[in-house]
Every structure is written in C-alpha cells, then in structure tokens.
Amino acid sequence: MIERETGRLISQGIGTGRILILSPNRLENSLAGCKKIGSWHISDFRENRAIRAGNIPFATIRSFKGLESDIVFLIGLRDGKRNCTDADIYVGASRARFMLQVFHDKNLPPKKLEQLF
Numbered sequence: 001m002i003e004r005e006t007g008r009l010i011s012q013g014i015g016t017g018r019i020l021i022l023s024p025n026r027l028e029n030s031l032a033g034c035k036k037i038g039s040w041h042i043s044d045f046r047e048n049r050a051i052r053a054g055n056i057p058f059a060t061i062r063s064f065k066g067l068e069s070d071i072v073f074l075i076g077l078r079d080g081k082r083n084c085t086d087a088d089i090y091v092g093a094s095r096a097r098f099m100l101q102v103f104h105d106k107n108l109p110p111k112k113l114e115q116l117f
Contacts, residue, residue, distance in 0.1 A: 002031075002073055003038045005101060006056065009071065016040055020069035021058045022092050023076040024083040030058070030076050061092040072096035077104035 002021070009019060021042065023030040035042055037056065045057035045064065057069070062083070074092045078084055093100055 001103060002075065005073070006037055006040060010040075014071065016054060016056045018070040019056050019073065020045065020064070020071065020095070021056060021073045021075060022061055022064055022069075022095060023058070023074075024061050024078075024081065024088055024092070025076050026060055027058050061088050061095075064095055065091055068095055068097050070097045071099045071101075073101050073103060075103040077102065 006016075006019060010016065021031075027035075027042065027044065031037070031042070039054075041055045042058045043055045045059040059067075060083075061074075072092070072095050074089075074096075076084075077089060093102070
C-alpha cells in the first residue's frame with residue numbers, strides 16, 4: 001500500500017523529499033527491514049542522502065518531534081506498544097503539513113484513532 005501511494009504521489013509530480021515515512025520504530029524494525037519501496041531508497045532523514053532525488057526520508061516519531069513534512073505516511077501503529085502511546089500517535093500525525101496517511105495494524109481499535117483525530 002505504501003509503494004502504491006508513493007508511486008501515485010510521485011506520478012503527480014510530488015518529489016520524494018516531500019514525503020516522509022514516520023514510525024514509532026527504527027527503520028531496521030519497520031517495513032519488514034526493507035531499505036527500498038519500489039525503486040525508491042529509504043534513508044534516515046538526518047542523512048544528506050535522504051534529500052537526494054529518489055530517496056524517501058524515514059524517521060521515528062520521537063526523533064521527528066517538532067519538525068514537519070509536507071506529506072507523512074504514519075506507519076507501524078500497534079495498540080499496547082510502549083513506543084506507540086496516544087501521545088506518540090498524536091505527535092506523529094501532527095507532523096504533516098498537507099497530507100497524512102495512516103497505515104496501522106488491522107487490530108488497532110478504530111476508536112483509538114478517532115479519539116486522536
């Protein structure tokens with residue numbers, strides 16, 4: 001789903017640097033350990049290569065607190081995890097300037113997201 005949405009946005013002229021993947025977990029513990037989505041490399045938002053064409057920046061919710069991105073893909077939300085509190089979900093969701101897409105565990109209660117947004 002993330003690959004499809006990334007491709008859709010890029011086909012509409014959105015640069016990869018405007019998209020951020022945000023997770024409660026570090027990159028090695030997110031996206032099943034993948035370093036690419038389709039033909040786009042994923043890299044830490046703090047590294048210079050993250051802003052090069054073709055790379056999609058990745059950050060943990062807590063490391064990106066206080067920062068913003070035009071488009072945020074909030075991923076890996078799971079109920080009952082220590083690094084996925086209501087406050088973390090709110091902070092992650094509020095990082096998006098223009099578009100937020102939430103990708104969550106199918107067992108996350110819908111009421112939990114409704115209460116936060």
